[in-house]
Amino acid sequence: MSSSPYLNELIQQFCAQRPIRAGSLIISVFGDAIVPRGGTVWLGSLINVLEPFGLNQRLVRTSIFRLSKEDEWLSADQVGRRAYYSLTSQGRRRFDKAFKRIYLPVLPEWDGSWCLAVLSQLPAEKRQQVRDELQWMGFGSFSPILMASPHADMLEVNNTLTELGALDDTILFETREGEPYSSRALREQSRECWNLDQISESYKSFLERFRPIWQEFSSKGVPGPQDCFIARTLLIHEYRKVMLRDPQLPAELLPPDWSGVSARQLCRNIYSLVCAGSEAYISEMMETADGPLPEPAPTFYKRFGGVKA
Structure with a gap:
């Protein structure tokens, strides 16, 4: 004791x-x-x-x-x-x-960029697995097929998708750096997406x-x-x-x-x-x-x- x-x-x-x-x-x-x-x-x-x-x-x-x-x-x-x-x-x-x-x-300070992952081309049985892993990495679910992160390490994202056998069927976008922007609507969306x-x-x-x-x-x-x-x-x-x-x-x-x-x-x-x-x-x-x-x-x-x- x-x-x-x-x-x-x-x-x-x-x-x-x-x-x-x-x-x-x-x-x-x-x-x-x-x-x-x-x-x-x-x-x-x-x-x-x-x-x-x-x-x-x-x-x-x-x-x-x-x-x-x-x-x-x-x-x-x-x-x-x-x-x-x-x-x-x-x-x-x-x-x-x-x-x-x-x-x-x-x-680290945010530069205003986002990483977007579109999961529409993934088979249904693989999609949930990818969603779970991306959520663990800090992605939020903006819709059943769209996930986003303002702090993603693209190398880590690519390595993770490769390990899951999902890289070729996931569409990734990275927005340009810009002034960090946060409207009331975006803050409310963040509150919901990330609980x-x-x-x-x-x-x-x-x-x-x-x-x-x-x-x-x-x-x-x-x-x-x-x-x-x-x-x-x-x-x-x-x-x-x-x-x-x-x-x-x-x-x-x-x-x-x-x-x-x-x-x-x-x-x-x-x-x-x-x-x-x-x-x-x-x-x-x-x-x-x-x-x-x-x-x-x-x-x-x-x-x-x-x-x-």
Whole structure:
């Protein structure tokens, strides 16, 4: 049990979920803590660091099995009686797409351009698959056959459509750069296409849950390494769930009371505060076949615009 009542409350909220999202939390730990430090970890040390979250050994082993065999996120390397787990190449691609969005310091300024994807030539059975993937990438649905994004990476869009076998049957347009424009009608269309009201409420819930953590840690002092790791893991886990549904629209298309900006700042502040303690805990508790996890890669320290450990 943590010495922080607010942190204990967050742990209880996580454990109260039904079904408990053990696999999702494990992916958060891999992406946030393990990938920057070589990407491989001994299962036994993973079981140990997850125990304070209310996850017993059996649940962790079952979740790891599913992530390996059913979801193809993880692969195992057996050394003697010990199993060491890493992200698969497919899991790494999923991770790279997701986590690079999480740790951005600020969103790039919008130049006024749009990427439009017309899906009318796709077979019906393929169209929904493409729609789902484009929505995950931040596209909004302007009609059943028209999707649009003001922040699309065209190389990533083309690569994704190629992986889906849909590039030849998707019509892509990219409008010219121009003055960012946002009429009332376009803002209302954005609110509907991207379900911004629901995402904003999720951000507000995130703020309500984690502001007490920030107030406690910043006023009473940073807690011990284990509590730092627990706080950092739950912070990123909960932020990830909201942020990956956020299309990260430019300010010109957002409502004036958009809560995503405050949520990102709070996440950055808490992450920076607990980073050093959590890294010390990771070094102490997590192992590879060669010993402790290696030190974080230099890119780790660029998260949220710069953190210190």
